[in-house]
Amino acid sequence: MNVKDAIENRRAYRVLTEIKITEEIIDELGKAAQLMPSCFNKQPWRFVFVYEDSQLDRMKNEALSEKNLSWANKASMIIAVFSKKDLDCVIKDREYYLFDTGMAVASIILRATEMGLVAHPIAGYSPKKVREVLNIPSEYNVINLIIVGKKDPVIPDYFDNYQVEREKNRPQRKPLKEFVFHNTFSS
Ligand SMILES: Cc1cc2nc3c(=O)[nH]c(=O)nc-3n(C[C@H](O)[C@H](O)[C@H](O)COP(=O)(O)O)c2cc1C
Numbered sequence: 001m002n003v004k005d006a007i008e009n010r011r012a013y014r015v016l017t018e019i020k021i022t023e024e025i026i027d028e029l030g031k032a033a034q035l036m037p038s039c040f041n042k043q044p045w046r047f048v049f050v051y052e053d054s055q056l057d058r059m060k061n062e063a064l065s066e067k068n069l070s071w072a073n074k075a076s077m078i079i080a081v082f083s084k085k086d087l088d089c090v091i092k093d094r095e096y097y098l099f100d101t102g103m104a105v106a107s108i109i110l111r112a113t114e115m116g117l118v119a120h121p122i123a124g125y126s127p128k129k130v131r132e133v134l135n136i137p138s139e140y141n142v143i144n145l146i147i148v149g150k151k152d153p154v155i156p157d158y159f160d161n162y163q164v165e166r167e168k169n170r171p172q173r174k175p176l177k178e179f180v181f182h183n184t185f186s187s
Helices: 003-009 023-034 053-063 066-072 097-114 128-133 163-170
Strands: 046-050 079-082 118-122 141-151
Touching: 003 097, 003 141, 023 046, 023 053, 023 097, 046 053, 053 066, 053 128, 066 118, 066 141, 079 097, 097 118, 097 141
Parallel strands: none
Antiparallel strands: 046 079, 079 141, 118 141
């Protein structure tokens, strides 16, 4: 799959079926993050790949919001994404750790897509619980969880209308002219 196809095929699908998580999968996703650019090559991103049953159950039942648990209970792996400001450049009011970690996550998601996986980022979780379950010190910012599984084509009865619609169709995007400007900004 080329990059364009990975970008086009990536979706935040919610209907997931189980897959076996192997060391190879984790290495491939780790490598996708490893090669991304970062300010002064500081590589501020940190990831915990959670796939062992008891830890995965704790993440699901203790850390996820109720709405996210309703579909992410089928996740085969949850990747916790975390970092902190002093791991990366701070140039006046510009703090680069979120930007650089976000780029690494984008690369993980596209590589996962290429590998035939769903990698769905979420913000609906308790960072405090994530830190507790994964033993992450409080100075780290838990920026995102990535829910990983394989797409299941059969939408379950308990999905609400919003979830069914999102599963079938990609949510609409802004037209390019709203965020792409040629040569000068115009608001
Ligand atoms: C930072 C971030 C937070 C998100 N949080 C959630 C979430 O808590 N629950 C959820 O179901 N989807 C979540 N999503 C997925 C978005 O809803 C989804 O990417 C968006 O609607 C566009 O759909 P698409 O990714 O299928 O194109 C999140 C995505 C991002 C990047």
